[in-house]
Each structure stands twice: as C-alpha cells, then as structure tokens.
Amino acid sequence: xxxxxxxxxxxxxxxxxxxxxxxxxxxxxxxxxxxxxxxxxxxxxxxxxxxxxxxxxxxxxxxxxxxxxxxxxxxxxxxxxxxxxxxxxxxxxxxxxxxxxxxxxxxxxxxxxxxxxxxxxxxxxxxxxxxxxxxxxxxxxxxxxxxxxxxxxxxxxxxxxxxxxxxxxxxxxxxxxxxx
Ligand SMILES: Cc1cc2nc3c(=O)[nH]c(=O)nc-3n(C[C@H](O)[C@H](O)[C@H](O)COP(=O)(O)O)c2cc1C
Numbered sequence: 406x407x408x409x410x411x412x413x414x415x416x417x418x419x420x421x422x423x424x425x426x427x428x429x430x431x432x433x434x435x436x437x438x439x440x441x442x443x444x445x446x447x448x449x450x451x452x453x454x455x456x457x458x459x460x461x462x463x464x465x466x467x468x469x470x471x472x473x474x475x476x477x478x479x480x481x482x483x484x485x486x487x488x489x490x491x492x493x494x495x496x497x498x499x500x501x502x503x504x505x506x507x508x509x510x511x512x513x514x515x516x517x518x519x520x521x522x523x524x525x526x527x528x529x530x531x532x533x534x535x536x537x538x539x540x541x542x543x544x545x546x547x548x549x550x551x552x553x554x555x556x557x558x559x560x561x562x563x564x565x566x567x568x569x570x571x572x573x574x575x576x577x578x579x580x581x582x583x584x585x
Contacts, residue, residue: 418485418496455501480584487528515547547580
C-alpha cells in the first residue's frame with residue numbers, strides 16, 4: 406500500500422492498438438476511487454522469451470522491472486483476449502517469468518473477460534490453471550465476464566456505456582477490498 410492507497414497493477418494480454426482489453430483496463434483506472442491507484446504494466450512487448458537459464462538472481466532488465474512492479478502491487482488485475490483457444494503467447498510468456506520469483510504467490514488477483522458472445526472461455530480456463538500453479542489468491546468476486554463489443558468503444562477508444570462501466574468498477578472494488 407502506498408500512502409494509504411491500494412495499488413493495483415493491471416496487465417493487458419493484448420498488444421493491439423485499439424485493444425478492447427486495454428480499453429477495459431483504462432476504464433477501470435478512470436473509475437478507481439481515491440483509495441485505489443491503478444498502474445498499467447506497459448512492458449509486455451519488450452519482454453524476452455522465457456528461458457529458465459536466464460531466470461536467476463540477475464534476470465534480463467525487462468523481467469526485473471516486471472518483478473519489481475508486481476512486488477509493489479497490492480493486487481493484480483488481468484484482461485486478455487483468447488488466441489487460437491488459449492492465452493496469447495506473449496502474455497503466457499509474461500506469466501512464465503513470474504513463476505520462478507513467486508511474483509504472484511498469495512497475491513490477490515482478478516480478471517475481466519471482455520469477449521463478446523461468450524468467447525475466450527479457454528483462455529480464462531488456462532489463466533486460472535496458471536494462477537493456481539503460481540499460488541495466487543484468485544478473488545472470485547473480482548473475476549467477471551463483461552462482454553464489450555467493438556462498437557462499445559467511442560472514437561477515442563473509450564468505453565462510455567454506463568452499465569459496462571458499473572460492472573468494470575465492481576471488479577476493481579472487489580479486488581481492492583480483498584487487497585486491504
Ligand atoms: C489470431 C487470432 C486468433 C483468435 N482466436 C480466438 C479464439 O480462439 N477464441 C476467441 O474467443 N477469440 C479469438 N480471437 C478473437 C480475439 O480474442 C478478439 O478479437 C479480441 O477482441 C482481441 O482482443 P483485443 O481487442 O484486446 O486485442 C482471435 C483473434 C486473433 C487475431
């Protein structure tokens with residue numbers, strides 16, 4: 406906790422410009438109350454491929470930054486697309502880098518699945534398997550399907566629909582509560 410504020414690191418599994426998942430996490434940050442600091446993790450694209458030979462006390466700089474960012478988090482919020490029936494490779498790569506350092510061990514974690522039409526079930530099943538292996542504290546009240554169609558994003562790529570925003574906000578609040 407930083408100056409009495411709960412620090413939630415958000416991690417988006419998509420690298421795509423105009424990502425729906427990124428828009429969901431940006432909305433969560435906009436809606437966070439004064440007691441919550443939402444900090445987006447921005448290093449996914451630059452992470453090296455996971456290699457156990459490089460997973461030691463002096464890991465590559467991007468990995469060190471990731472681990473430091475997570476170490477300073479009170480909770481972690483994920484949002485990810487599904488690619489070919491599983492997690493995006495780049496996002497799974499990030500998760501692999503968290504295992505050796507126990508970065509997620511006992512950490513409160515939640516997620517938002519914004520896929521429309523009941524999509525991404527297998528990706529979130531895979532995410533749960535990884536988080537269980539990592540020993541994370543999966544906060545059930547902070548794990549939600551919030552289907553967001555591409556047409557729900559305005560010209561600035563922001564979500565304005567009040568019902569969607571309420572659901573996103575409820576996830577962040579539940580995660581923050583679990584982290585305090
Ligand atoms: C190569 C590729 C594979 C995909 N595979 C799946 C899939 O297996 N299941 C699914 O529900 N969506 C699949 N999708 C759709 C994406 O999950 C969807 O476009 C999502 O909105 C992308 O998230 P983003 O907007 O945050 O980038 C796939 C998209 C791409 C580009």
